[in-house]
Amino acid sequence: MIQLGLRLHDSHKLPIENxxxxxxxxxxxCVHLALRKVLENLPCxxxxxxxxxxxxxxxxxxxxxLDIAVLGNYLNLAHPSDEVIRNSIESYxxxxxxxxxxxxxxxxxxxxxxxxxxxFSEECRTDKAFSTFLKNFRPIVKCAEQYGVTIAIEPVxxxxxxxxxxxxxxxxxxxxxxxxxxxxxxxxxxxxxxxRRDEVIHEAIELLAPDIAMIHLKDYIRVNEGHGLKSVGxxxxxxxxxxxxxxxxxxxxxxxxTLENTTVENEIYCRDTILRAYADA
Numbered sequence: 001m002i003q004l005g006l007r008l009h010d011s012h013k014l015p016i017e018n019x020x021x022x023x024x025x026x027x028x029x030c031v032h033l034a035l036r037k038v039l040e041n042l043p044c045x046x047x048x049x050x051x052x053x054x055x056x057x058x059x060x061x062x063x064x065x066l067d068i069a070v071l072g073n074y075l076n077l078a079h080p081s082d083e084v085i086r087n088s089i090e091s092y093x094x095x096x097x098x099x100x101x102x103x104x105x106x107x108x109x110x111x112x113x114x115x116x117x118x119x120f121s122e123e124c125r126t127d128k129a130f131s132t133f134l135k136n137f138r139p140i141v142k143c144a145e146q147y148g149v150t151i152a153i154e155p156v157x158x159x160x161x162x163x164x165x166x167x168x169x170x171x172x173x174x175x176x177x178x179x180x181x182x183x184x185x186x187x188x189x190x191x192x193x194x195x196r197r198d199e200v201i202h203e204a205i206e207l208l209a210p211d212i213a214m215i216h217l218k219d220y221i222r223v224n225e226g227h228g229l230k231s232v233g234x235x236x237x238x239x240x241x242x243x244x245x246x247x248x249x250x251x252x253x254x255x256x257x258t259l260e261n262t263t264v265e266n267e268i269y270c271r272d273t274i275l276r277a278y279a280d281a
Contacts, residue, residue: 002248002278005030005069006259006267009037016057020064027271029065032108032216032258034072035095046094054101061102068104069256070152070182070214071095077136078112078129078160085136092140092151100147106214106256107144108182110154111137111161111170120158120227133160134173144178152213154182155204157190158227164188164204171211181208184216184260185244191228194220198243205247215248215257217241217274233262235273245274245281 008031035044073095075088114129144151155167219237220229262270
């Protein structure tokens with residue numbers, strides 16, 4: 001069976017003590033927790049992520065019967081400023097330590113872009129940008145190994161790790177059992193390849209299946225801006241989930257799968273869309 005959840009910051013804007021019961025009542029079993037976005041009124045500095053804070057949250061989630069599927073810390077690991085990179089790495093260290101205290105097995109991250117704005121440029125796909133990311137990422141993986149936590153990267157077509165092949169390269173070059181993948185099929189799509197969607201998803205599963213530790217699920221619509229696609233809640237766009245659900249059913253029992261880009265108004269519809277697709281697979 002799939003363990004279905006959602007990004008906590010996509011749900012009701014309530015104090016976390018009031019929010020978690022609502023999420024559980026909506027039929028979810030886990031969440032993607034981004035501290036900066038959910039607990040906006042509390043600091044998220046390395047020094048603030050204390051054992052006491054972790055204990056409070058751990059008990060709160062346990063009381064509501066919810067797992068923290070992933071602790072998100074999505075910072076730019078190719079930022080051109082050395083000071084920003086040093087601070088970001090310290091943030092990853094703190095999140096890894098915090099995850100170990102929370103009983104959360106995964107810290108999730110994207111892979112950045114070599115500019116201040118964290119925006120796509122052709123430089124994202126260069127070997128130089130890739131080498132920069134690897135250099136900054138290696139100590140984070142080492143920290144994850146020390147704390148017994150999985151650090152999971154999320155390939156995104158507009159970032160440095162922009163394809164399943166590039167992601168496979170990261171996994172092979174670093175070679176750590178504590179490095180895994182968050183698989184978000186829509187993040188691998190853009191206007192140039194969306195008409196080959198099934199081929200792109202098939203390739204990703206072929207290359208990354210052994211290392212996929214978690215799934216993100218959303219949908220897309222075509223737009224006349226950005227890279228031509230806009231992310232939306234599952235079942236509200238063009239996405240076909242048959243191949244993904246078949247993969248989960250056959251190879252990833254009880255995997256965490258969290259919805260993205262939902263709204264308070266459609267989160268139940270999106271949940272039911274995925275559960276139907278899973279049942280039909």
